[in-house]
Amino acid sequence: MKTSDNIYQLDGRVPLLQAIPFGLQHVLAMFVSNITPIIILANVVGIEKGLTASLIQNCMIIASIGTLIQLYPVWKIGSRLPIVMGISFTFLSVSISIGVSQGMGTLMGAVIVGGIVEGLLGLCAKYWLKLIPHIVAATVVTSIGFSLLPIGANSFAGGQGAADFGSAQNWIVGSVTLLTCLLTQVFAKGFLRSLSVLVGLIVGYILALCMGMVDFSGITNNGFFALPKFLPFTPEFNLGAILSVIAIYLVSATETVGDSSALCSGALKRQIHKVEMGGAISCDGFVSSISGLFGCTPITSFSQNVGLASLSGVVNRFAIATSAGIMLLGGLFPPVGTLLTTIPQAVLGGCTIMMFGSILFAGFGMIAKSGFSQRNMIIVSLSLSTGLGFTSASQMFKIFPQIIQTIFAENCVAVVFILAVVLNLVLPKDKEAN
Structure with a gap:
């Protein structure tokens, strides 16, 4: 039976008209982050604007495919969890390096x-996931939450590098958006409460529109319908480039482990199963290969959407699948995607601050469930302090080879993950109960 209450059930049947707002909420939470890596890469490498527009289309379609496979697995590929996929920022640095030089x-x-x-x-995950016990996953989830906070703050202020960064306009719009999200979350009930982020975004967008911060120019510049461009670049295979990118893929896999663990802990209120984790990683990888065929960089799970699921409690696969449908429309009908790009960064920042905080909260909850033994204290405290501390002073990595700098210098999640795994392996088990 289709009821609105089923939005809080993984496999419940939800009426389409009630599912669409929740899907739209997820798209709005991740849309700019999904297309931004390819826009930055295109600008640095010097890709012409017409092709860049096609690549933005392709980003939307790839995100749609990845999300659908996560929700409804193909064989062992996909987790069957309410994970939203998008183009990863993790690969941006190495992509720029290879794109410019080679x-x-x-x-x-x-x-x-x-x-x-x-x-x-991912398909062989059962053989190596034992290296990632619950305390390691909890530490990685917490580091993801911390790593996202500057992203939310930069968006709140107008977006890093924006001419009006930190302006009074951005402060007003971001604050009103955040306050609306908070008030809706605290005082609204039922269906509306679960849409607190969407309500905040709509209020913030209307305010930004009244303040002249929304630019509608260019919405019809790319036509009304366009098929994705297949193989916009002819693939070439260089061993050094392949090894560099594989190293980042390993980092991306750890982020997926953390995201899927946080989703199960924060939204589904249980621990993740190894089959689900392996499926999430395999989807990450194989869909990223498809992404390369369409000229886009690799795809990964989006932490902001994990935070949204934890905050709203909406985990229904069909409701989340409507987000994939909206992204597909955005890819096939350029004006849809272009309209979503008109949302000011300050509005998105006001929405994401609370969502990113909910990921932190999920990490803290996972640590609490693991227990506060001396051994766990050492794993968590040393991994987080080193990972967050060292990457905040990234110049200290300059004595290392470029590949080490690329992987670790500005990626606290990678540093935290490696340290947590090593500490879990080397610390004596007799410290567990002390």
Whole structure:
């Protein structure tokens, strides 16, 4: 039976008209983050505007495919969890390096091969996931929450590098958006409470529109319908580039482990199963290979959407699947995607602050469930203090080879993950109960 209450059930049947707002809420939470990596890469590498517009289309379609496979697995590929996928920021630095020095063809070749490697790792996850016990996953989830806070703050202020960064306009719009989200979350009930982020975004958008912060120019510049461009770059295969990208894929896999663990802990109120984790990783990898065929960088699970699911409690797969449908429309009908890009960064920042905080809260909850033994205290405290501290002073990595800098210098999640795994392996078990 289809009822609105089923939005809080993984497999409940939900009426389409009631599911769509929840899907739209997820799209709005991740849309700008999904297309931003390819926009930055295109600007740095020097890709012409017409092709850049096609790549933005492709980003939407790839995110849609990845989300649907996570929700409704193909064989062992996909987790069957309410995970929303999108283009990863984690690969941006290495993508720019390879794209500038060796060309986009070499980058796409590395993305395709690396994705296959990560996908195979996901299929074999049961053999190595024992290296990631609950306390390690909890530490990684907490580090993801901390790593997202500057992103939310930068958006709140107008977006890093924006001419009006930190302006009074951005402060007003961001604050009103955040306050609306908070008041809706605290005082609204039932259906409306679960849509607190969407309500905040609508109020913030209307305010920004009244303040002249929304630009509608260019909505029809790319036509009303366009098919995705397949193989915009001819793949070339260079061993050095492939190894560099595979190293980042391993980092991306750890983020997926953390995101899927946080989702199960925060939204589903249980621990993740190894089959689900392996499926999430394999989807990450194999869909990233498809992404390379369409000229896009790798895909991954989006932490902001994990935070949204935890905050709203909406985990219904069909409701989340409507977000994939909206992204597909955004890819096939350019004006839809372009309209979503008109949302000011300050509005998105006001929405995401609370969502990112909910990921932190999920991490703290996972740590509490693991227990506060001396051994766990050492794993968590040393991993987080080193990972967050060292990457905040990234210049200290300058004595290391470039590949080490690329992986670790500005990626606290990678540092935290490696340290947590090593500490879990080397610390004596007799410290568990002390």
